[in-house]
Amino acid sequence: MKICVLGLGYIGLPTAAMLAIHNNDVVGVDINNERLEEIKKLDFAEVDLKSVVSAALNSNKLKLSNKPEKADVYIICVPTPIDESKRCDLSYLKKAIEDIKPYLEDDNLIIIESTVPPGTTEEIYKELSKEKNIFMAYCPERVLPGNILRELIENDRVIGGINRESSILAKKVYECFVKGKLYLTDAKTAEMVKLMENTYRDVNIALANEFAKICEELKINVWEAIKLANNHPRVNILNPGPGVGGHCIPVDPWFIVEKSKEAKLIKVAREVNDSMPLFVVNKIKKIVDNGNISILGVAYKGNVDDIRESPALKIVEELLNLGYSVKCHDPKVKKFKYKLYNLRECLKDSDLIVILADHEEYKNLPIKEIGELVRSKNILDTRNIIDREEWERFGFKTYLLGDGNEA
Ligand SMILES: NC(=O)c1ccc[n+]([C@@H]2O[C@H](COP(=O)([O-])OP(=O)(O)OC[C@H]3O[C@@H](n4cnc5c(N)ncnc54)[C@H](O)[C@@H]3O)[C@@H](O)[C@H]2O)c1
Incomplete structure (x- = not known):
C-alpha cells in the first residue's frame, strides 16, 4: 500500500x-x-x-x-x-x-x-x-x-x-x-471519544485542584486526604498540581465547549485548572515577597521534555511581572522561552526553590550542598515529591501545594 x-x-x-x-x-x-x-x-x-x-x-x-x-x-x-x-x-x-x-x-x-x-x-x-x-x-x-x-x-x-x-x-x-x-x-462518535477521554482527565484534575485550594484554606494536607479517599474501591482522584499542560488535556475540552451550550462542568473545570499557576504565584508571594526564585522543572510534567502549554511559563512570567528575579532549571528540556541554568547556577543565592515538574532527578536532591548555595532556606513543592522531614532536618522551611499546615 x-x-x-x-x-x-x-x-x-x-x-x-x-x-x-x-x-x-x-x-x-x-x-x-x-x-x-x-x-x-x-x-x-x-x-x-x-x-x-x-x-x-x-x-x-x-x-x-x-x-x-x-x-x-x-x-x-x-x-x-x-x-x-x-x-x-x-x-x-x-x-x-x-x-x-x-x-x-x-x-x-x-x-x-x-x-x-x-x-x-x-x-x-x-x-x-x-x-x-x-x-x-x-x-x-x-x-x-x-x-x-x-x-x-x-x-x-x-x-x-x-x-x-x-x-x-x-x-x-x-x-x-x-x-x-x-x-x-x-466518525463523529470517534471524534467525541477522543475528546471525552481527555476531558475526563481534565475534570478529574480540576476536582483535585479544587480540593487542593479548599484544603489550603481548611488547613488539611490534600495529598494525604486524596490518598486515603482513593483507598475506597470506587474512588480514583488524580493529583493536584501547578496547572495542566501538554498538547491535549488543556486544549481538547474546549473543542466540546465550542460545539455545545450544554458543556458547563467542562468549561468550569478548564477555568479551575487554568487558575492554578496564579494560585501557585499567590502562595509564593506569601512565602517571600521579593528576591530570587529558583524554578525546578519547566516541562509540563515529570520525565518529559515537552513544554507545550506548560504552567511553568505562566508562573515565570507572572513572577517576573511582580519584580522577582527568576532562574529556571530542567534536566530534560533543551529550549525554553527563558534561559535554562545548570542546577548549581539556578540555586545560587536563591530565596525560594519551587518544584514545578516531578522529574525523577528532583526526588533526591543533594540537600546539604543546596543549603550552602541558597540565600534563604525555603522550598515549595507543587508535586508532593520531596521528603519534607529530610529537608527540614537541614534547616529548610518546606511548603506544599494543597497544604495549609506549613513548616
Ligand atoms: N502529541 C500528542 O501526544 C498527541 C496525542 C494525541 C493526538 N494529538 C493530535 O495530533 C495532532 C498532531 O499533533 P503533534 O503533537 O504530532 O503535532 P506536532 O506539532 O508535533 O507536529 C505537527 C507537524 O505537522 C506539520 N505540518 C503542519 N501543516 C502541515 C501540512 N499542511 N503538511 C504537512 N505537514 C504539516 C508541522 O510542521 C509539524 O511538524 C494534533 O491534532 C494533536 O492534537 C497529539
Whole structure:
C-alpha cells in the first residue's frame, strides 16, 4: 500500500515509521524543512524512535518530502491548536486537505488523526466527495508522550469511518502494526471519544485542584486526604498540581465547549485548572515577597521534555511581572522561552526553590550542598515529591501545594 503521512511531529513520525517497517511505501510529508532535517539526523528524545525511524529510512520504505504525492491512503497528523477565543484552529488541517486535493483519486482513503471538534470529518467529507468518490475515517491517537512507540503498538484504537466501507479500509491500514483492539464506529462518535477521554482527565484534575485550594484554606494536607479517599474501591482522584499542560488535556475540552451550550462542568473545570499557576504565584508571594526564585522543572510534567502549554511559563512570567528575579532549571528540556541554568547556577543565592515538574532527578536532591548555595532556606513543592522531614532536618522551611499546615 502507498501511504502519505502529512505532519511528522510527535504523532505523524512514529506512525509513518511504523507503517514503513511493516512493508508499506510511505511518504512522510512535513512543510517545515527544519523538521525534515531533524528527522534525518535522528535527533529524538523519545525512547526507541531512533531505531525505528532509521530502519524505515534505510530500507527506503520511508521517504521524506515537503510536499505530498499520489498515494492510496493519506493520513493527516497536523496541529489543531486553540485560537484566542478558545476555538479549534482548523487552518493547518484545511491547508493539508488543500495540499492533497491535486493528487486525490477515486477510492483513495483519507484518515484524520489530528484532534478535532465533533462533526469536522463529516464536513470535510461533504466537500471532498463532491469531486471524488473517496473513503474517509477519523482515527484518534491516544499515545502518551515519553512512551509513544509502545503505546502506538499496544493501545486499543477507535476507528470512525464516514461509512462502513471506510471503517473497514482504515482498519486494514492499522492492522499491520497495532496489537491492541480496533473498535469500529462512525466518525463523529470517534471524534467525541477522543475528546471525552481527555476531558475526563481534565475534570478529574480540576476536582483535585479544587480540593487542593479548599484544603489550603481548611488547613488539611490534600495529598494525604486524596490518598486515603482513593483507598475506597470506587474512588480514583488524580493529583493536584501547578496547572495542566501538554498538547491535549488543556486544549481538547474546549473543542466540546465550542460545539455545545450544554458543556458547563467542562468549561468550569478548564477555568479551575487554568487558575492554578496564579494560585501557585499567590502562595509564593506569601512565602517571600521579593528576591530570587529558583524554578525546578519547566516541562509540563515529570520525565518529559515537552513544554507545550506548560504552567511553568505562566508562573515565570507572572513572577517576573511582580519584580522577582527568576532562574529556571530542567534536566530534560533543551529550549525554553527563558534561559535554562545548570542546577548549581539556578540555586545560587536563591530565596525560594519551587518544584514545578516531578522529574525523577528532583526526588533526591543533594540537600546539604543546596543549603550552602541558597540565600534563604525555603522550598515549595507543587508535586508532593520531596521528603519534607529530610529537608527540614537541614534547616529548610518546606511548603506544599494543597497544604495549609506549613513548616
Ligand atoms: N502529541 C500528542 O501526544 C498527541 C496525542 C494525541 C493526538 N494529538 C493530535 O495530533 C495532532 C498532531 O499533533 P503533534 O503533537 O504530532 O503535532 P506536532 O506539532 O508535533 O507536529 C505537527 C507537524 O505537522 C506539520 N505540518 C503542519 N501543516 C502541515 C501540512 N499542511 N503538511 C504537512 N505537514 C504539516 C508541522 O510542521 C509539524 O511538524 C494534533 O491534532 C494533536 O492534537 C497529539
